[in-house]
Amino acid sequence: MAPKTAPKLTGTELVHADDELVHGREVAASISVTTTFRAPLPPDNTPINTDSMDFRSPERHVYSRYTQDVSTRAERVLSKINGGLALTYASGLAASYAALVYFHPKRIAITGGYHGCHNTIEVYKHSRGGDLPLIGLDDDYQPGDLCWLETPLNPTGEARDIKYYAEKAHAAGAKIIVDSTFAPPPLQYPFKWGADMVMHSGTKYFGGHSDLLCGVLIVPTEADWKTLWTHRTFLGSMMGSLESWLLLRSLRTLHLRVPRQSENAKGLARWLSQAAGGKAFDGIPAGVIDTVWHSSLQKKDGRGFEPSVQLEGGWNPTFAILLKDPEYARLLPHSLEYFVPATSLGGVESLIEQRSTVDPGADPRLVRISCGVEDLEDMKKDLRRAFREIVKPRARL
Incomplete structure (x- = not known):
């Protein structure tokens, strides 16, 4: 058994x-x-x-x-x-x-x-x-x-x-x-x-x-x-x-890859969550991010379920963000240097996609991120630049 x-x-x-x-x-x-x-x-x-x-x-x-x-x-x-x-x-x-x-x-x-x-x-x-x-x-x-x-x-x-x-x-x-x-x-x-x-x-x-x-x-x-x-x-x-x-x-090499990916996802999700609700934060422009989902951001539910107990070895390396505008979700995956615009997840390279491009039932504003083993600060820097880039065309309208 x-x-x-x-x-x-x-x-x-x-x-x-x-x-x-x-x-x-x-x-x-x-x-x-x-x-x-x-x-x-x-x-x-x-x-x-x-x-x-x-x-x-x-x-x-x-x-x-x-x-x-x-x-x-x-x-x-x-x-x-x-x-x-x-x-x-x-x-x-x-x-x-x-x-x-x-x-x-x-x-x-x-x-x-x-x-x-x-x-x-x-x-x-x-x-x-x-x-x-x-x-x-x-x-x-x-x-x-x-x-x-x-x-x-x-x-x-x-x-x-x-x-x-x-x-x-x-x-x-x-x-x-x-x-x-x-x-x-x-x-x-x-x-x-x-x-x-x-x-x-x-x-x-x-x-x-x-x-x-x-x-x-x-x-x-x-x-x-x-x-x-x-x-x-x-x-x-x-x-x-x-x-x-x-x-x-x-x-x-599973024991080397997954903990690193887990730590990257936790750090990135918690960082992005500071800009949720459309707030400006640490170089992320205002009006971009609506919601960030990740198990590390969950609160204990009414039955007392605490995700950290079940996820005893670390947080999942893949999560999602909901952007304020579907156009932001369309542009973001193709505006990054270190995140590859592709479906699937789990690879050593970080992947990102507008989820509705492969799942027609997904909200077109939803972007899924699979964290790889890159340096977390490089990932943040890449996202800051990309967020600023995708906001510029909308700001001119």
Whole structure:
């Protein structure tokens, strides 16, 4: 079972968690491009019995749709640092779909969050002839329901209370999956608070370099993992060899990247919040920023939820700001030097986007910021200059 205490994320674990799977003389893992592997001479005419094989620690590989060296090693590291048993997928949305197949919910409780997951749910509904009611997170649950809790929330970076929703779901005979993409280890450990399954878009912080697509599901027991592995085999949604190699490479530095990104986001969000309401502050012109959202700016709610307790390892590195004018939101991403105007998040470089350009349901004034590992003072300087630049054309009207 998954532990109720969070594992400690260390460089030692990230570098050596897969040591027992390493064979040969090489230091860095090789990229295997083969899809199939030489079979041994069978002792008789019986077919290969995959039921008797340990696919978490395979003694040999049969076919890359089942296992291959590097993806198996990456899953071992992900399991160790997340406090459960991890399985990788071709993308975050592939992992989302696999979770729906696994739980086969009667209804889904979901409110807000990543529009891609909502669209994946719509595709899954289509496979059931549209027979999958959706309810809100705060509606009453029933046996067979699935609570789909994203925290921190995309795009605002606000935290939700995992323990509260887990207890609510379990009391009703429902299950809860936590999308923890915005808060990878060491920031948040959803199993500690009652999650039945944890999901990550590994494209983001586990990948960390804007160069791979990946999804991850983590479950508490080996029986859960085996079921997911079987489903993945026949859904055909495993990672490719190159992406698996890039993922393993990136995981080695997770403990260095994420805390730095977290500190940058906390510093930037708190700095920008001083100009919220349209105030001038520290070189930010008046009349630009309406609202800043970030978990570090949340107050304890009426139920006593304190985000810092759940986000025990630091604040999420991605958050959002609401500008006073949609034109400011359109111009800002393209007026900066150190922030790349692009979607996605979690890379070592800071990214920024007018969210409505990729999510039509977003407020056109909303800008999402993914903090990288640059120097915080350089980021502030860049934003000061850009804010002044985008205000000038409006001032002349």
